[in-house]
Amino acid sequence: MKKLFLLLTVAMLSACTSSIHMSQVDVGSNDANNVDIGKVIEIEKSQKNILGFVYDTDYVDLAYKNLLLECPNGTSMINVEYLTNHGFFSWTDKIRIKAVCL
Amino acid sequence: MLKNTLLFSLLALSLTGCVGLNTVSMTQVPAQRNNVITTSSASWNFIGINFSNAFVDEAVDKLKGQCPTGKIEGVYTKHQTTGYVLMFKREVIVSAYCNEV
Amino acid sequence: MPIKLKSILGLSFLLMGGCSQLHHVHIGDIDQSQGTLTPFTIQVNELGFDLAKTAEIGAEVAKSSSTSEDLELVAFILAISNFGPKTGNPVYNDAYAAKVLAEVIKVCPSKKLTGLTSVREATNVGPVSGEVVSIKGYCINNNQTNNI
Numbered sequence: 001m002k003k004l005f006l007l008l009t010v011a012m013l014s015a016c017t018s019s020i021h022m023s024q025v026d027v028g029s030n031d032a033n034n035v036d037i038g039k040v041i042e043i044e045k046s047q048k049n050i051l052g053f054v055y056d057t058d059y060v061d062l063a064y065k066n067l068l069l070e071c072p073n074g075t076s077m078i079n080v081e082y083l084t085n086h087g088f089f090s091w092t093d094k095i096r097i098k099a100v101c102l
Numbered sequence: 103m104l105k106n107t108l109l110f111s112l113l114a115l116s117l118t119g120c121v122g123l124n125t126v127s128m129t130q131v132p133a134q135r136n137n138v139i140t141t142s143s144a145s146w147n148f149i150g151i152n153f154s155n156a157f158v159d160e161a162v163d164k165l166k167g168q169c170p171t172g173k174i175e176g177v178y179t180k181h182q183t184t185g186y187v188l189m190f191k192r193e194v195i196v197s198a199y200c201n202e203v
Numbered sequence: 204m205p206i207k208l209k210s211i212l213g214l215s216f217l218l219m220g221g222c223s224q225l226h227h228v229h230i231g232d233i234d235q236s237q238g239t240l241t242p243f244t245i246q247v248n249e250l251g252f253d254l255a256k257t258a259e260i261g262a263e264v265a266k267s268s269s270t271s272e273d274l275e276l277v278a279f280i281l282a283i284s285n286f287g288p289k290t291g292n293p294v295y296n297d298a299y300a301a302k303v304l305a306e307v308i309k310v311c312p313s314k315k316l317t318g319l320t321s322v323r324e325a326t327n328v329g330p331v332s333g334e335v336v337s338i339k340g341y342c343i344n345n346n347q348t349n350n351i
Contacts, residue, residue, distance in 0.1 A: 017293035091287025
């Protein structure tokens with residue numbers, strides 16, 4: 001009974017840990033750094049990873065392509081976040097991009 | 103037969119590298135995006151022992167070489183590591199736009 | 204030395220000795236040509252907690268062998284349930300840095316920014332840590348720009 005309680009507690013506590021590896025904010029120079037807060041877009045792409053067996057990082061390129069499509073006139077501010085959601089013998093890597101379109 | 107299968111599996115495993123993303127960074131995306139320039143540079147090491155990170159400078163030089171008179175904008179950089187058996191390949195992949203001022 | 208005093212001393216060192224760890228830095232362009240610069244800092248943080256490491260430490264210091272075995276099992280379950288690359292200690296909220304862009308936009312009334320530095324860092328106290336994302340930068344002072 002004690003062990004069952006212990007296992008249940010562990011199972012509950014072990015849920016959904018994450019790790020943010022980096023969060024970068026960048027602003028344009030000269031004319032572009034006059035931030036006119038227009039459209040802020042948000043893009044999130046992820047890749048499921050089982051025990052490290054993945055062979056490309058194309059999800060990041062896909063997120064960047066989406067950014068180019070959503071901001072045809074370019075960006076004035078950008079925030080890139082790279083994080084991992086941990087799981088049972090597997091994890092999910094995520095890229096989140098937030099940008100202020102010009 | 104079992105020995106051959108094991109050897110083949112080991113060979114296949116050593117040739118297919120698993121990739122891990124280290125960092126991603128982006129600078130402001132310009133409106134003018136006609137001239138895309140891309141480059142990459144890599145450095146191999148044994149069991150993760152490195153003595154230099156000069157491959158990063160190599161990527162910068164290659165990028166500058168592709169846009170000698172223009173302005174390099176919208177720099178998108180991926181730093182990733184591919185792991186093979188005992189060997190690792192560190193790689194910087196860069197894409198940007200070369201715009202004449 | 205009595206065990207209680209030892210524990211208090213150990214705990215004090217642990218609490219006082221918060222180690223700072225730098226994970227990632229990104230420095231952007233700095234434009235000093237448009238006026239004086241007013242610095243600002245935005246910092247978001249979240250409690251990081253390595254439960255598996257805590258259980259491992261518990262297993263090592265446990266007096267009875269059955270407790271030690273239980274804690275080893277707990278550490279093992281936690282380790283396999285939280286697989287994946289980690290920067291600092293794991294956190295239980297993956298959206299703690301979600302507002303940094305909005306905060307950076309809000310902090311600068313002139314809406315002219317330059318020299319943004321993004322830092323991913325942590326302050327560790329044993330298996331507990333403060334996982335931090337900080338954005339430092341400068342607002343370009345509008346009045347100064349006009350004067351120039």
